Amino acid sequence: MKRIVVIGAGFAGLWSALGAARKLDELRIPSDQVEVVTVNASNYHSIRVRNYEKNLDETLVPLSDVLAPAGVNWIEGVVSSVNANKGNVTVSTQTGTKSLEYDRLVIAPGSKLVHPAIPGLAEHAFDVDTYEGARRLQQHMSALSSAPASAGRYTVVVVGAGLTGIEVAAELPSRLRSVVGDRERDVIRVILADRTAKIGQEMGGAQPVIELAMKELGVELMPNVELKTVDGGGVVLGNGGRIDAATVIWCGGMRANPLTEQLPVALDGLGRLPVDAFLRVKTVRGVFAAGDCARLLVDGEHPSVMSCQHSRPMGRYAGHNAVCDLLGLEMLPLRIDWYTTILDLGPWGAVYTEGWDRHLVSQGDQAKHIKQLINCERIYPPRTRVRDDILRAAAPIVQTPPAKRS
Ligand SMILES: Cc1cc2nc3c(=O)[nH]c(=O)nc-3n(C[C@H](O)[C@H](O)[C@H](O)COP(=O)(O)OP(=O)(O)OC[C@H]3O[C@@H](n4cnc5c(N)ncnc54)[C@H](O)[C@@H]3O)c2cc1C
Known part of the structure; x- marks a missing residue:
């Protein structure tokens, strides 16, 4: 049996695992031939972007609601080391420490406040x-x-x-x-x-x-x-x-998870792993990275931003490509030609900009309505527990930008 291991189940990790599961499903490859396993520090997918809100009740999605229907296994534990030469990671759980071998690895443990x-x-x-x-x-x-x-x-x-x-x-x-x-x-x-x-x-x-x-x-x-x-x-x-x-x-800024330092490759100024358009960590065989711990030139020019806007598509493509790479199939390059910033301004409303120079698109209630659609719907995985819904959402496609007006 072959194994794809994903580190993290945030915006990049969850979607990497689901992207891999979707591709295996499409190829009709059963899980006893290729297993997808995610290691995450908790049993939840945290909608981290909502942590500034007063009410946190809806910000944790149980992994069992999403990964189980998709046929992805998960371990609640912390990866403490990555050995890219031997092809294994060390996982610490409440019951002890073990080594987990992989055939392909996706690194997606996110970032930390500096x-x-x-x-x-x-x-x-x-x-x-x-x-x-x-x-x-x-x-x-x-x-x-x-x-x-x-x-x-x-x-x-x-x-x-x-x-x-x-x-x-x-x-x-x-x-x-x-x-x-x-x-x-x-x-x-x-x-x-x-x-x-x-x-x-x-x-x-x-x-x-x-x-x-x-x-x-x-x-x-x-x-x-x-x-x-x-x-x-x-x-x-x-x-x-x-x-x-x-x-x-x-709120002094974020830096990539220090796990990136264990890979034999030069990191960028934010501690991120350089990845190519297929999300492969440059020069490290069999290892992909996505989300805040990876630096991708999203449109061939601009580096990815530590954001769920970039982490989610990076995840979907990394998972898809990990399967393709493992099975000798053609991989898909990720290219994102748009960039938006939609900032919540509390009871005042929100502000929506487009482009890397951030030109103003809308503000106040109109932008707030869009921000709420993003925070409460767009960035959530389907919560129906229906396999087909979940796998469909993991297709390697780049979504269109959020609507400019409600
Ligand atoms: C308050 C706030 C507001 C934000 N607002 C926005 C916004 O409006 N728009 C936007 O696009 N972005 C926003 N962001 C940024 C966004 O949340 C991150 O860019 C995004 O979460 C990155 O996704 P990720 O999967 O790389 O990392 P994360 O979402 O952080 O997920 C990483 C996962 O890996 C797990 N993990 C970490 N280390 C290990 C380990 N060693 N072993 C196992 N598991 C591990 C963690 O528990 C976590 O589940 C905001 C961030 C914050 C904090």
Whole structure:
């Protein structure tokens, strides 16, 4: 029996496994001839992009609902090492550690929030990088009103104004209002800080929209500041200024999962594995990579962005091509000719841009409706538990961009 192993069951890993299962189904190859097995740190597919939201109830999809009907096996465990020379990975589970041999491997363990050596950051700052991190923030915010009164009890400082920082900050005024008593609503303070000269300066045509939305939401923008230290009661900035805040949320950027460092290949500046158009890790035989841990030139020119927008098609193609490579069939190159950014701006709405220069397409309620369709429907696997639905969704095709208008 041959085996295709997939590391991770996020946007890239889940769709890699399903892409492989779909191709095997099409070729009528039974699972006792080629097994597809996914190793994932939890038993869930986490809709990670929704971790900035207040309500996390719908963000975990049980793997059993999706992988079982598709005939994919999975192991709840962590891959601690990859041996590309021997063709095996080491998996640690609750019952012990074992070696898993593969004939083809797809590496898709995603990315992690970067934690620079800022004193107090690791101990005191919250984040929304993972479901567990988002839950900790949720529990902390729910308990604020019963915490002892303090200067910054209802102040939140979000540090890092990339896409995640902006989305979190925009949600916070209404989240805080839902936890404070009526008499205390005027003590709410939300600050979005970054060392860049302008908040959202990478956002092209969306930048003025972000500024307007933040103003109307009551979020204070603080550009040009460095975070110096974090403690249990707030932050100290590079200019020596202190902000009392019971809640500090770190959104300082992502880096590929360090598992990539175990492959004998030069990584890019974000720690990603270079892959060709077939998602093969360059120069490493039998190994594919997809999602945040891989760098693909999506249109022959622009590198993939750490996003579910790119991770999902990368996954579908990696799984499909792993089967084709194993069976000596022609592989399919992945090319994506469009790029959009759709950023949630909380109760204000959202903003939708197109292209690598991010020109403005829509904003407010119209963009919000599209964002909700993406977050709540488009990026979910079918939840019908019907094999054909699930395999059909895993076809190696590039979806059209989200509708511009609702
Ligand atoms: C708050 C937030 C908002 C975002 N908003 C957007 C957005 O609006 N649009 C967009 O396109 N992108 C957005 N992103 C980025 C997007 O979530 C990621 O790019 C995407 O999740 C990457 O998919 P992935 O499969 O590579 O990694 P992940 O989705 O992170 O999945 C990786 C999986 O691998 C597992 N894993 C990790 N290490 C191991 C190991 N050693 N062994 C076994 N399993 C392992 C993890 O448990 C996880 O299940 C957002 C991210 C965050 C945090």
